[in-house]
Amino acid sequence: MLAEAILNDPAQVLRQVFGFPGFRGQQEAAVNHVTAGGDALVLMPTGGGKSVCYQVPALCRTGTAVIVSPLIALMDDQVAALRQLGVNAGALHSEVDPAEARSITRDLIEQQLDLLYVSPERLLSNGTMERLGHLRLALFAVDEAHCVSAWGHEFRPEYRELARIPAMYPGVPRIALTATADARTQADILAALRMDAAKVFVSSFHRANLRLSAEAKVGETAQLLEFLRRHQGECGIVYCGSRAKTERMAAKLNQRGFAAVAFHAGLDPELKRDSLARFRSGEALVVVATIAFGMGIDRPDVRFVVHLDMPDSPEAYYQQIGRAGRDGDPADTLLLFGGQDVAQARHWLAQSAAPEARKRVMRTKLEEMVALTEAVSCRTQSLLGCFGEALEVGCGHCDNCEAPPVTLDATTEAQMVLSAVYRTEQIFGAEHIVAVLRGERTEGVIRHRHDRLRTFGVGAAHVATYWRGLIRQLIARRALDVDTEGHGGLFLVQDEARPILRGEAKVMLRQERAPVVRAERAERSRPGVGGSVGVSLGRGGEPVQASPQQASLYEALRLWRLAEARGQSIPPYVIFHDSVLRDIAAQRPATLQELGQIKGVGASKLERYGRPVLGVLGAPLPAGLVKRDG
Missing domain, CATH: 1.10.150.80 (HRDC domain)
Known part of the structure; x- marks a missing residue:
């Protein structure tokens, strides 16, 4: 095995095997701790070098290191990369060819493997854990460790079975790793894995190369196309909230001349394999996907991530935008959001069969995500705050830092909206309410005789987009909600609406602005086929x-x-x-x-x-x- 052929010095392994001159940030402390036999929980942002924290100790310690991961694509990429480095690595999961699986199992039994990547399902079946009990093990690594936490955004019940590891393999050090975990999730990871004595290594979650931006939906296809035109010839991911939407949007992009593929869990397996192969080949491709894509994708030159629907938590959002810019070069993110998105997310949560304690946590995370979309200060500061990290000054590279939004006192206008919703019996959608406020005698307004209301025309001085933005922000504030089970009618949430109507609470409106068109950065000369060297x-x-x-x-x-x-x-x-x-x-x-x-x-x-x-x-x-x- 390779570990027997080189010095058991982490710095030497890093230089000789990986070609890196030195460790970054918390890497060295975590590596030395695990190499010495200690347990560790490592929190590092995507692209921060988490894999080094278990790969280097794996090569310094005697025996085979077992890495548990739920991400097939990432396991395959990691194994391929390690083999390029001369490391004997293999993976066992549901998509491994039977002949390859037998070869890897033979190498494992003969102690010829430096690292074995294994899915939790494969680890817990086919006698794998019992087989490992007869071998010399260097360490256990639990990647994507947030999956073990009931409070995490990617909870997987089978991960809870990993609590059996310390009893079955006493003395084998363990390292749990994740890019997204707030304080509650961190504590749950340690408890669920029975790692009470583990040392915790936390790096900054700030990804200085990521530009965060968010826009209210006014025409998502047009907004997406405008964004993609600024990224012509680059690779990126567009996330959608439904399978049907991914296929519909991918078709639209192909019609507009963008190389795009849809990707979701229900896609034909052969199509999924082809799409993934194109993505991994280095092609300048737009992958339009549900959250089934992206977790475990190791391609370093993803230049943008777009969300056409709002994620349900800051952790999910951070994990997904983390797929961009893993190479450290600048990358853009765009989140499009609307009042209907917020209302739908709240409705799905209310209908969830999850225990009430979990629903309370999920509700808090959703409201943090809503607040992030409507933030008027540095968006990066707001996101990092969700993870308990304080950024002392604005990042300087998010949309709010580049063009600080203007806020206006819109309390009177908010009262107009709430009054119009109430006087129209709380059963009509935003477009109808806007028509009433602006004094537009539409067919619906005339039919329901709403042109006779006191609120008819009181908002004629403002354009329709102003009123739609205010309605969206009142939904975000929970003064209004949407009847998602009915016909999408707006209704008042009394606890929040009443103080506004009485003049006891102010409403500061974020003034909508046109997207900032930025000059191309020097780092990003326009690529030809597949890249650039700016x-x-x-x-x-x-x-x-x-x-x-x-x-x-x-x-x-x-x-x-x-x-x-x-x-x-x-x-x-x-x-x-x-x-x-x-x-x-x-x-x-x-x-x-x-x-x-x-x-x-x-x-x-x-x-x-x-x-x-x-x-x-x-x-x-x-x-x-x-x-x-x-």
């Missing part, structure tokens, strides 16, 4: 604008990587991330030794790809070595 790191670590020659070398390296990946049937980013290729193009190493100094080029990859890479760069090659085609 800014690279020079030898001193400082940003350097790419020259035409560097850009040409970068594209040549990408073409070589694509051909190599296709030959091995693996995703291109498993060979080298774009950031590694950018650094190679910028520094243009002339020897294997110089190439080996670049971050991300470990010993195994240097041996496997060093000469071909130098060949692409046009560097002198040893005699007799034929230069590969780029």
Whole structure:
């Protein structure tokens, strides 16, 4: 096994195997703690390097490390990446070919595996846990550990069975990892896994490369198309709340010239595999998906995530936008929301069969999500606050920081809305109420004789979008609600509406604004087919604008990587991330030794790809070595 062939020093393993010069943030402390045999709970944002926290100790300790994960795509990517590093890794889950499963099981029994990735269902069946009891185990890692918590947004009952691990494998250290867990969820993870003595390592949840933005829905298809035009030729994910909507929206995008695929749990298995293969291949693809897609996706160059429907909690939102910008480069997010979304989410929660204690927590999280959509201060600060983290100053890169919203005292107008809803018997939708306020003699207004009401025409001074925005914000404030089981009629929520009608509570209206059109960032030159090389790191670590020659070398390296990946049937980013290729193009190493100094080029990859890479760069090659085609 690899761990027996190298020094049991975490820093050496990090350098020799992974090609990284040093640990980041909390990584070193967590790695040293687990390597020494301690239990740990690690909270790091997506892209923060959680996998290093168990992969390095796995190679430093004797035996096989078992990594429990519910995410098939991520397991497969991790195994492929580790094998590229010369690590003997395998995965056991429902989609593994039977012959491959037998081979992996044989390697496991013969103690030839450094790391075994396994789904919780596979771990708990087929005698897997009993088989592991006869082997030397380096550690147990529980990835996506929020799935064990009843308070988490991805609760999976089978994860609770992992509480049996300490009794069955005494003395084997455990590490639980997640990117999303508030204080309540953290405590529940530790209790559910019986990790009372575990040390907790918490990193900042701030993803400085993510730009957060949210807009009220005024025409979601048009808003989405405008957003996508700014990201032409880039890869991204568009989340929808229903399966039917994913297919409908993917069809619309393809009609408009965007390469798009739908993805949801009910899709034909072959279509799902094809869509996932296209996504992993590095293609500039828009995946229109339900939340069945994205969890466990390891592609680093996802440049945007759009939500066409509001997530039900900040944790779910953070997890989903975390799929963007895993490579550290700038990435955009957009959340489109409306009053109907809020009302529908509240209705579904009210109808949930969950225990009342869980529903109370879910209700709190939903209201935090609603408040996040209507935030008038730094949106990043608001999101981090949901995880108990305080950002002292505004992030400077969310929509509210870039263009601070204007708030107006709309108490009088709010009273008009509430009065109009009440006087129309609380059975009509927003469009009808707006027509009454604006004095529009529509067919419905005339038929119901609402042109005779005292509120008819009192709001003629404001445009329809003003009133729709105010109604949406009154729904968010819970002064109004929507009859989702009926015909979508608005009705008053007395506890919140009464103080407004009496003038005892103010209503500050967020003034709607046109989306900010931003100049392209220097880091993001428009890509051609599949990418760009806007800014690279020079030898001193400082940003350097790419020259035409560097850009040409970068594209040549990408073409070589694509051909190599296709030959091995693996995703291109498993060979080298774009950031590694950018650094190679910028520094243009002339020897294997110089190439080996670049971050991300470990010993195994240097041996496997060093000469071909130098060949692409046009560097002198040893005699007799034929230069590969780029």
